[in-house]
Amino acid sequence: MSAANDFFKKHAVGDLLAWQHQLEAAGLFGLSIAETEEIILEGGLLPARYQRNRQTISQAGQLQLFHGQVAVIGCGGLGCYIVEKLARLGVGRIVVIDPDSFEEHNLNRQLFSSPWRLGEIKVEAALRRVADINPAVTLIPHHSAFSSENGAELLEGCRVAVDALDNIGVRMELAEVCTSLNIPLVHGAIAGWSGHVTTQFPGDATLQNIYGSGKSGKGVELSLGNPSFTPALVAAFEVAEVCKLLLGQGKPLRNRSLMIDLLNMEVHEVGI
Amino acid sequence: MQVTVKLFASFRSGRFEIETLDYPPGTTVADVADALNLTHAELGIMMINNRHVKLEQVLAEGDTLALFPLLGGG
Numbered sequence: 001m002s003a004a005n006d007f008f009k010k011h012a013v014g015d016l017l018a019w020q021h022q023l024e025a026a027g028l029f030g031l032s033i034a035e036t037e038e039i040i041l042e043g044g045l046l047p048a049r050y051q052r053n054r055q056t057i058s059q060a061g062q063l064q065l066f067h068g069q070v071a072v073i074g075c076g077g078l079g080c081y082i083v084e085k086l087a088r089l090g091v092g093r094i095v096v097i098d099p100d101s102f103e104e105h106n107l108n109r110q111l112f113s114s115p116w117r118l119g120e121i122k123v124e125a126a127l128r129r130v131a132d133i134n135p136a137v138t139l140i141p142h143h144s145a146f147s148s149e150n151g152a153e154l155l156e157g158c159r160v161a162v163d164a165l166d167n168i169g170v171r172m173e174l175a176e177v178c179t180s181l182n183i184p185l186v187h188g189a190i191a192g193w194s195g196h197v198t199t200q201f202p203g204d205a206t207l208q209n210i211y212g213s214g215k216s217g218k219g220v221e222l223s224l225g226n227p228s229f230t231p232a233l234v235a236a237f238e239v240a241e242v243c244k245l246l247l248g249q250g251k252p253l254r255n256r257s258l259m260i261d262l263l264n265m266e267v268h269e270v271g272i
Numbered sequence: 273m274q275v276t277v278k279l280f281a282s283f284r285s286g287r288f289e290i291e292t293l294d295y296p297p298g299t300t301v302a303d304v305a306d307a308l309n310l311t312h313a314e315l316g317i318m319m320i321n322n323r324h325v326k327l328e329q330v331l332a333e334g335d336t337l338a339l340f341p342l343l344g345g346g
Contacts, residue, residue, distance in 0.1 A: 078346045166346040189343040194281040196343055209324060210317060211342075220282055220314050221345030231346070259317075259340060261281045268280065270317060270340075 004029045004039050016048040037136035041066055061247050068246040069093040071155045073146050074164030075122040077231030078188055080111035082162055085239040087130045087137045097154055098122045099145040109228040151177035160245050162238055163187040169216030175207035186241045188234040192224030195234035198257035199241050209272050273333040280340045302327040316342035
């Protein structure tokens with residue numbers, strides 16, 4: 001696509017390419033926004049929307065994120081925030097898996113929910129939201145429940161899986177599927193003022209060590225509920241882990257879990 | 273025997289953060305949880321002296337037991 005490349009080079013200011021030119025090029029050259037994004041990044045330029053990602057994320061890193069495919073399992077309290085942050089970060093392909101539709105009890109925390117969207121399928125709300133905030137990102141919705149039966153197929157091609165489930169038994173199935181696919185699993189869980197986050201690498205038994213055997217279903221969130229800030233916080237930790245894994249940077253939470261207590265403002269690191 | 277019990281997050285509500293308590297020899301993690309009115313279903317990570325343990329683990333003089341609630345929400 002040398003014509004598009006020439007167009008982008010002509011309109012770049014420094015190495016930044018404004019949204020209006022990206023959109024114009026899509027029309028001129030018959031490209032999707034995702035295709036224009038790839039040409040821009042491959043050409044050493046940066047869509048201007050990512051200029052405040054720098055220098056935390058370099059231009060080359062931004063291309064790595066664009067080529068990343070990440071699965072988010074669950075699109076509720078954690079999942080909505082995770083999808084939002086991954087899309088704004090510029091992760092190129094996001095697979096979202098959830099069987100549910102929005103209900104009234106979701107409204108206190110689930111980012112894509114609103115009173116006007118009660119009954120809307122959650123992964124369809126995610127699709128709409130991502131198309132709105134970052135059209136260069138491809139969101140692949142799966143309106144189904146994750147299980148060990150369909151897991152390998154749903155996660156095919158993903159470099160990282162992110163746990164945003166609300167059920168311990170399904171989490172254990174997810175952990176097994178990730179092990180079989182040889183991909184890391186970023187895990188988060190919440191209840192009330194508390195949450196924890198860790199990353200299971202292939203070959204590690206991290207979730208097994210956290211939940212032990214025989215645990216399934218719900219934890220203390222059954223009685224404590226989930227306020228707005230706890231999922232937002234744990235989702236942020238999870239997305240930071242994903243970002244590091246895709247970029248190959250930093251020190252992930254391997255064999256250690258952060259135990260977060262917002263009521264007492266304490267964070268404890270526990271070996272896993 | 274003296275055992276230091278550390279409670280985390282919601283387990284502190286109506287209980288304590290850290291206390292050194294007296295238990296008879298042979299006391300297990302499950303016994304401590306029962307005495308604190310913590311149901312086994314709500315117990316998450318349990319550690320003695322920073323090592324993961326199970327409910328049936330017997331405590332020893334001077335141990336520090338840490339109990340975290342089971343979190344499963346998303």
